[in-house]
Amino acid sequence: MKIFNYRLIILLLCIIFGVVFSIPSLLQTNTGKKIALGLDLQGGLHMLLGVNTHEAVGSKIKSIATTVKYFSDDEELLIDGLLINEDNVSFSVLDADEIVKIDTMLSGIKGLAITKNGLEYTIKLTPEDIIKTKDLAVAQAVETIRNRLDQFGLSEPNVVRQGESDIVVELPGIKTAEDEKAARELISKPANLELMAIDEEKNDQVNNMTNSQASSYGDVILEDTKNPNLKYLVKEIPILNGSQVIDAQVAFDQGNQAIINFTLNSTGARIFGEFTSKNIGKRLAVVLDGKVYSAPNIRERIGGGSGQISGGFTVAEAGNVAIALRSGALPATVTLLEKRSVGPSLGADSIRASSIALVSGFLLVFGFMIVYYKGAGIVANVALIANVFLIIAIMAMFGATLTLPGMAGILLTIGMAVDANIIIIERIREILREGASIPKAIEDGYSNAIRAIVDSNVTTLLVAVVLYVYGTGPIKGFAVTISIGIITSMVTGILGTHGIYQALIAKGINTKNTNKWFGAK
Template sequence: MKILNYRLIIFILSIIFGVVFSIPSFMQTNSGKKISLGLDLQGGLHMLLGVQTDEAVTSKIKTIATSIKYFAEDEDLLIEDLSINGDSITFTILDKDEAPKIETMLEKIGGLEVGLDELTFNVSLTDDEIVRTKDLSVAQAVETIRNRLDQFGLAEPTVIRQGETDIVVQLPGIRSQEDEKAARELISKPANLELMAVDEERADQVYTMSDAQAASYGDIILEDVKNPNTLYLVKEIPILNGEQVIDAKVAFDQSNQPIINFTLNSSGARIFGDFTAKSIGKRLAVVLDGKVYSAPSIRERIGGGSGQISGGFTMIEAGNVAIALRSGALPASVKLLEKRSVGPSLGADSIQASMVALILGFVLVVVFMIVYYKTAGIIANIALITNIFIIVSVMAMFGATLTLPGMAGIVLTVGMAVDANVIITERIRELLRQGLSIQKAIEDGYSNAMRAILDANITTLLVAVILYAYGTGPIKGFAITISIGILASMLTAILGTHGIYEALMPKISKDKNIKKWFGVS
């Protein structure tokens, strides 16, 4: 019989894979992917954030007003006095026959209460839509913050919703003040990009005008990002906002200063091109988070759907803003409610004690398997050790974070892997006692044990999938670890050991010492 077989080849490749890709984690080398420790094992930063959901409602009202303005211009509908009053939009049409077109457009948006008094429209959100908008703003904030932290390079941050408006953020490994400041700025930055038309007719009155007077003209007063004493009078309803941004990258201008180049989607590019074509000679303010970064004059139609933001950025600031724009603007600003730097919840001594207990338990299992099952126990231990290497390697490749629940998952899968080998070996021993040949006993032993092993592993895997789907934070970590462990144990305990027995079959059959091989007389 051939020494090599497909089962053994797959097992050897698994061993090589496990050892090679787990070395960076075990040796903590500077190169290669490795497992990161969670907040409970290495400490870090814990923050509780509150989402200002009322701002999300205001932002949605502003977006609807922008849509109305563009629709009227695109369809050549005559409207005037378009303005935002609190949580409602009012505007007047000059031709009553055009009302059905606007009503149809508003119906497509949905979630609106539309009132028409002669020629004046009053548009506001329904109560259900306000609740849905607030709820969605928190969910979007969770995803946006998680995306930003992932792009920032932080390993496995925990970002979960708590209650109706709060978000818990846990950042393992954040210890220095510089890292903490960068993370906080990245999380809290709204990154609300708006392109707004400058009111050229009243621009020279901006320094003598109050906010109330500006509002009466449908304008707002904004400060320059570099010089707060420089003011701009811009139309309250923006031409475009950050929802149309699909990419943002850091670049450099002619004086080698960092700038941000952004790209708009097809809808934004069309609106931008149409507006610039109609506004040659006028100024367009580039506004980020309520500050004017630049207000260049439009010299010609700007096609292609791209633009740039320049405002004396440092390289780090430009990078953070670009990340924030790419991951999307926060639908509402977030407020820091609580912040604390935490150390490992177990402490170094407790972690060391836990590792000693884990290693001691592992050694006892290995010794028991050798003493009780002889050579079969050694084969089972090879599969067990390989199983651990595979778990660590797969977790390292996916950049997973190891937490206490994750460690529990590893211990549990090690126990399951031992259990599978015990079931297989006991089946083989039973058949040998019945007088079957060694080769027949091994083949039937694996066949008989397969159903019990598969039933146990598949049901556990289904539970792990449910835990991952409905769990949060550490529960997901436990589910991922145990899922990887189950699949690895089925590979090593079933396929791997079977391949070893097939390779050793000529020697086992020739030796015929079943006590030496399986610990049975």
Template sequence: MKIFNYRLVIFILSIIFGIVFSIPSLLQTDTGKKISLGLDLQGGLHMLLGVNTHEAVTSKIKTVATSIKYFSDDEELLIDGLSIENDSVVFTVLDADEMPKMDEMLKQIKGLDISKEDLKYTLKLTAEDIAKTKDLSVAQAVETIRNRLDQFGLSEPTVVRQGQTDIVVELPGIKTQEDEKAARELISKPANLELMAVDEERADQVYTMTSSQAAAYGDVILEDTNNDKVKYLVKEIPILNGSQVVDAQVGFDQSNQPIINFTLNSTGARIFGEFTGKNVGKRLAVVLDGKVYSAPNIRERIGGGSGQISGGFTMIEAGNIAIALRSGALPATVTLLEKRSVGPSLGADSIQASMIALISGFSLVFIFMVIYYRRAGVIANIALITNVFIIIAVMAMFGATLTLPGMAGIVLTVGMAVDANVIITERIRELIREGSSIPKAIEDGYSNAMRAILDANITTLLVAVLLYAYGTGPIKGFAITISIGILASMLTAILGTHGIYEALMSRISRDKDSKKWFGVK
């Protein structure tokens, strides 16, 4: 009775899987999942960015002040001197009977350290909340930058956090200075939209007033985006900010100039409507990244939660600002710490050198295995080819990026896969020399070699896992390739070749020179 050869079935399925899913990557077809090439192989831009996390803390303090302003307006609480001093929100409640209501509202804002002196309140963020805000600002910056790059149309951008405050950005395919400049501007643009009330009472003093004098009235002095000689005196605490923006699209004004139309969420729309309704005849400054783009007069209550930004944009500028607004404002300023460009010709040279190394390594291993182990070497080579196909197929399925260290990992995997086959074949040869029959030598050879192969591969796999956990960029790519290669080599060497021997067992046994199958004289 013929026993079902499950090992051979699994091996054949592995071959089919490897070939089918690796073809799109090998032939670069238009359909199917493909491996994308890393920065070092196709060229592009590598940047190390630093996030000013203290700005995120300042921004949160400003948000607390805004919440207090609108709570007091909604509840008709009379407060005075609402301002920000040394990362603290300071204000005074004018009616002591209203303090319990204010205390109840402040309980709803988490992470505050509240101190009171008579009717005066001083609010600070707790040390725990400051640390949490700083950590969250970096995570938000990573997500915001990734969203912007996705909408910009770049293929396979890499945006990962590095350390406490740094972000690594890799943009494969950036080939021109213009593309590089556009990408850098999009990444670093804060896109911090604020709607701020113009201080009409002191507006005519803006050119004679200092910043410290303005701060005494709870104001700040901002410049016009098109003319830095034009200045505006606006209230420091904004009415609305970019967090309430849900959409931004490029449009055109009556003179056919590009503008940006933005839409607010329900909360923003309500606040915007209430403010414009109470301040008809006054000016509202539209501020983007600390520059006033326009300060129109409010003619009537504006409902619907929509507005526009005009500022003499080009179509490209308007499009990039709209992308940045849709993706959300950066929680803090992002600065460029390091930049490295890899030219496409250098990437092509790397691919060529890697392919030469891979083909040379394969060829030498193939020739050695056939000369030394004869037909057993041919079987090992079949497993070796399957191993590479499986690596490429798995990487393609998961959308992995192939880097130069990753290609080095494939070359190294070839050696490791051969090593497993050598251990098995050598053990079979020893048993044949000791007088074992071919079938028994094959079965015992696999059984005896199994432990050594598993020990070696599991140890290497653990190291690869650690490299992936604590490494960055190229190191992670190397670790992924090695991990897939180890699992594939165990599949092909332990199951695959064993299944082939089982299928050929009767033929090997009938062969008068069956020992020569394994290079034994």
């Protein structure tokens, strides 16, 4: 039997890997991948947000109106009185021969309840589609907020849905009021970009017009973002919206002011090009979150599907708006329902308390194994140390977040790893009491114990997977550490210790003193 058997070599490689890749996390070096600390360990911001799902329904009604307008313009169909009401879209077809084309187009949109009275159409969403739209709005808001925070550069934000219309956002590492303000603005910003045609015929009357009068013309009154006294009368149905934006970047104009350049997808570029070619000499309002940022004259057809937003942005504001546009507009506004800050001092206390518990549990297990199992206890402890380093290294490699439940998971993993070794050692002691030699007792002990250990670890791993899939926040952290710990303990506690025993036997240890090696006479 060779000293350097394959089991021992695997254990040594695991130890080297564990030590090397856990150093950045343990020493908090400036380089290398490290474990991110959760909200409960480093402090940060916890928010409960409510999604105003009724707005998503209104937005979908508006998008239906945009589709009808674009289709009628593209097909040169004659329609009149296209209006967006509270819960429906209404319009009239002027030529009865064109009803077939309108019906064919509408049949391609799912979830519509269409009422026809002669040549007049009223379009609503079905009750089922209203429920589906609200549910989708919350799901999209979760994904949009998560994308924004990722691009903002925050480490391991936790964004999860809670109930029907609420979202929990946890932001570890938010320590200053400025950081908190920037994060909140980024999260809550609707970033609803719309390109809207100005009603040139009636715009000069906008200062003497009420909102209801504007609505009767199919228009809305919007304020200028820099001058609230400057108002625009724009067509209520937008030409384009933010759903067609595929990229947005910060740039600078000739006066070195921050602006935002945006790029449209192929559909948006085609619509934009066709609209500008038909409206040369008129103005187009660039509207962001209900404010007009600019209203340039259309001098020629604009192809290529690109445009810009200028409005006296600071560089930071332009950057946040660009992030919001890239990650997509929120389907509905969000309302802050609850906010609480976890200070870094509380996080430090949590780390200190949990570290004491971790070290204490570690030392107690160490002491018990050495006192009760003698040499076999030392071998098990070596595997235990390798297991802890390996857990930290793997978590760092995958950028996992460590929370208090995660630290509890590490401590529980230590107990499970020791339990596997105890089963093996007890099997070896039973065989030794029957008069077998140490080499035979070791081989038979591992053979007899392996099935029970694998079965128990696999069942625990399945439970951990279920916790990870259906759990949220800290529960996921607990499931991650348990899962990693189970897999690493199988390698170090079973394969590794077996390799150590084989190396010791090959080196020629005294195989007669069973009490010295296994605490068994």
